[in-house]
Amino acid sequence: MKFFLDTANIDEIKRVNELGLVDGITTNPSIIAKEGRNFKEVIQEICGIIDGPVSAEVVGLETDEMLAEARDIAKWAPNVIVKIPMTENGLRAVNILSKEGIKTNVTLVFSVAQGLMAAKAGASYISPFVGRVDDIGTEGMTLVRNLKRVLEEYQYETEIITASVRTITHLQDAAVAGADIATIPGSLFPKLWSHPLTDIGIEQFLADWEKVPK
Numbered sequence: 001m002k003f004f005l006d007t008a009n010i011d012e013i014k015r016v017n018e019l020g021l022v023d024g025i026t027t028n029p030s031i032i033a034k035e036g037r038n039f040k041e042v043i044q045e046i047c048g049i050i051d052g053p054v055s056a057e058v059v060g061l062e063t064d065e066m067l068a069e070a071r072d073i074a075k076w077a078p079n080v081i082v083k084i085p086m087t088e089n090g091l092r093a094v095n096i097l098s099k100e101g102i103k104t105n106v107t108l109v110f111s112v113a114q115g116l117m118a119a120k121a122g123a124s125y126i127s128p129f130v131g132r133v134d135d136i137g138t139e140g141m142t143l144v145r146n147l148k149r150v151l152e153e154y155q156y157e158t159e160i161i162t163a164s165v166r167t168i169t170h171l172q173d174a175a176v177a178g179a180d181i182a183t184i185p186g187s188l189f190p191k192l193w194s195h196p197l198t199d200i201g202i203e204q205f206l207a208d209w210e211k212v213p214k
């Protein structure tokens with residue numbers, strides 16, 4: 001499974017990238033707003049650090065607006081992916097963009113039907129939001145498992161980005177479900193490589209090492 005970072009924070013990206021763990025980046029308007037920086041400038045800076053796909057989202061809701069934004073964003077860097085919301089207008093835009101060779105990530109996917117529509121329209125990626133499905137009392141990971149089965153069954157090349165990942169369990173379950181990618185918030189990443197027993201073990205070893213005659 002590939003790991004994307006769900007952040008536009010340059011320090012977080014550099015820290016995790018130094019460990020060789022970052023295959024790509026996803027952003028959304030809320031994530032961009034947190035940085036208080038110009039959208040294009042921050043996306044181009046990220047694209048200069050990360051070789052893999054970097055998602056940047058349109059904000060227009062009409063197909064024409066989405067197309068204009070997408071065609072502009074696509075010129076910002078060779079590895080930029082245009083994120084489009086899962087609406088009828090969005091699907092129309094995805095269909096046109098895929099024929100122009102512009103890669104898209106269809107976001108805010110909450111059902112198998114939506115994922116299937118996006119794949120059929122030509123999306124390169126779809127983003128089911130597992131945490132937000134959990135929030136309304138349904139199991140989000142079931143959506144990822146079902147989407148994986150359906151896309152494999154019908155041989156779509158569309159990749160599943162497990163998004164709205166909030167916990168270590170989400171990440172582990174996404175891997176077991178066979179998701180192509182999990183996009184992970186910067187705040188969750190350190191929790192993935194840390195374990196209290198590792199810290200206790202190191203402390204014990206160092207205490208015992210003091211007893212070794214020097």
Ligand code: G3P
Nearest residue numbers: 006131132163164165183
């Ligand atoms: O990848 C989508 C993500 O940014 C949304 O996460 O936690 O706001 O549901 P969350």
